Amino acid sequence: MSKRVQPSWSPPKSENQPVLKVYNSLTRQKEVFTPVSAKRINWYSCGPTVYDASHMGHARSYITFDILRRILSNYFGYDVFYAMNITDIDDKIIKRARQNYLFDKYASENLSLETVISDAKQVLDNVSTKVKNTTDPDKKQMLENTLSRLITSVEQLELAVKSGDSLKLNDSKKQFIQDCKDPLSDWLDQRLGSTVTDNAIFTSLPRYWEDAFYNDMDALNVLRPNVVTRVSEYIPEIIDYIKQIISNGFAYEANGSVYFDVGSFDKSDKHHYARLVPEAYGDTNSLQEGEGDLTTAEQRSEKRSPNDFALWKKSKPGEPFWESDWGFGRPGWHIECSAMASDIFGETLDIHTGGVDLKFPHHDNEIAQSEAYFGSPEWVKYFLHSGHLTIAGCKMSKSLKNFVTIQDALSKYTSRQLRFAFLLHSWRDTLDYSQNTMEIALSYEKLFNEFFLNVKDATRSCSAVTTVKTFSKWSEKERLLNDKLIKTKTDVHAALCDNFDTRSALDALRELVTTGNIYLRERKPPNSLLLTDVGIYVTSILKIFGTITEADCVGFPTSTGKSDNIESVILPYLSILAEFRDKVRTSARTLKATEILKQCDDLRDEILPNVGVRLEDREGEATALKLVDKDTLLKEKEARKKMEQEKAAEKERKKAELAAAAAAKEELKKMPPSELFRKETDKYSKFDDNGFPTHDVEGKEVSKGQLKKLQKLYQAQEKKYQEYLASQASS
Template structure:
């Protein structure tokens, strides 16, 4: 069978007669009769949010859908469900956003002079122009250009207010500039001072705040809470052990303090197929890089562009935890495999998550889980 097509899938054997329930199976891309592997008990793991910002409609759509399915299976079909969901509170987006928030608040507290603010804003415009020019997504590019135009206009207004020596206009123009330029100023500050942020507490406060907001949103939508909630930050020791098993099994390697999963080694093994869910995405460097994170620049460390990080060496300005490979943090994909295995052992009945996670996140989960025992 070609490695670039979906391999065959076999359901568990039936153990008792139950009403027929068919669910969409992303491994076969069609509805299949659901068979529980342990009689009436369902082990269900759901990928939770990466808490770096407010929830959006995509979150609502996903978790409402899972909630409806969960209620039907429990209340109508009578299944005993153990529903586990994770919170991703260690991630490149969180690290970058937490640093930027901290640096911007610090910038405001320093109460800069008007001339300094104008000079800084001019530097921000120059810095942001380069980012806009390099942007490839047309929608993002247009949005960024509007922000840039707004900042340039606000700088012009503040300069005029200063020349007029009108205190009221100066105050309003200053507030308008700092508000309209918050995101670009934060990015500019991060590019200059991000490496100086060393307090791990800074990287904890932001995700905890947005996690609480997420729970409020789910409660408002009447989505049932999970039976078990896991956080990446509370599972680092288990994640390290999980990675060690994969290394011991010859499917991962250490490089410059980071650890990578060897896709080619895995794919060469009998009955192992990389990208089982989305075989046509195999080798898609854009999606693979997005899965590695904004702060990752590891092409020289990897044996292959298809390999993905299990453990990332922490650079200056990033939180870190101790490991056999040095100070670092978990990669994104490894967290769900480690946490689900810790709660459920080596078998799941249902794994849910956003459709945008199928490749590379869920495909990477499948691969590393298959070789961790």
């Protein structure tokens, strides 16, 4: 992940400036943000459960809170200490690790064809049973798709048996095993999962996906946490934490497991359960989902109340385990965050963040555990929850085939473009990841980028050495642009103080850029110092938002992979080339040397874009010279060629239409007037001896008004026909 970016601009300091207000999930309202220590923020964020690839739902939280973290650090100047956990012990991880281990073992064994076919039919029966028993529509659809693929695979396997081809049989067997990995792994786990005893297999899987997660965060330009806590490394601390909760009278041991006593906690004068979502109190279905694989009737009966939840789970056969005062077991899901956050930050957190789906039971259980441990009624001051993410208006689901991993998204868009999409939505609201959303994000990126390029081009001649020529008298145009800059700073500050309203902040920057573009068009030459001030301010805010990472003074950096001062090194040489081309082009125009003009155009359109250079010819002015990302220029080049091809095709189409119309017109001249209307049987049913219509298609006589119109057409055709006959006679 990228290093912390230092601020290049600070917010105004005035008694009249608005104060930062943040929406607090604990109170369900905006509150003035006041950390425990004046400028120090202790922030704990729920991290990933590492058992699979990170998807855009994860990105919703991690990009969102990265933006808020940057604003607090680099705009408001807080000293943020940011901790994040990695859940590397979890029911999903345990099950996936077991399944992978059992599948790999099965695939490596030289099983007979009869055994594989017998197993295939059992797997088929297993999935069929699940389809019948599943009520969740998404899961049911996914299982039905799996069942369909499985039936096809079994049929292909049986066809291979009938063929008797030993090579084909062996290939079909291997193919079946690979094609049916998921349902086969699940079936193997149900049969053999309890026989797995090697704790090491439960370590390699989460480490692999933890690494992949960090790669995704680096690619998204998400700042590194100051500290990462892994559940597997905090077992002693978690055990001690649970012991203290028991000692305080808010938990109890039952048959090797430990449960939080919600009833005792709720009876205390200082505490009440489900502070975030009080309406969910007693929602045993949600609580049960939080318990994971603690689902047997015997285990549920160990609880004093259905509302109680596990702090420590007695390990079943086939699960990892650690020794404790209550026997071999493993931590519950909720306790890990309480214990690890408390170990890092102590008794109080300023900010705790996570996705909105974690409110209940996870975060409510965290609050209860931590308050029970410390005996304090306030563990977290501000709970911030990021909104949901949908895909084109729908919930993301593999069964709907709209499951988008972070790598999938990055294959279509850059991390900057994705970040703009997040910035254009409130961090609390649902964000719909769709083509429309991304098109808007791309339009903002393009607007800012073109402005930066224009500012760089307009101020390039400004010497680094201060001289008399550095300063010029301001006109009304400069005063108007400067007034807009001042107003934008005020508007951006007000927006960020209002619950990190990045959408309004971007809109204020967009208005400033629009004003700047108008100024550039109307003012020749522009005031370089004022333009630079505007460019630096816009750049500084976009840096704070994380859309710019490099140290360029103004604008988006060029993707050259070279040093940060690449522009200052290369531009003098490119300027000489551009000036030389201008002179050659001017001379070629005078001499009407079309081949030389073509070479000048090829340099601009075909050669320089390949090295990230854009030339823009301007009538009566020096050519604009801009360094642009090479891929962007190549896309522009392809789009330009496509447009030219479409124009050429349209021109040819119109030419062909005109030719066809002319040919039809010539052909019409050859038609005797008596034949003019006879072909229009869809309009007329009877004609006189001269071929003139007398009745319409429904058998009604043609009206007098219509007869007059038809008579004119008949006479016109008669004239054309006579001219044609005359031309034929003369030839």
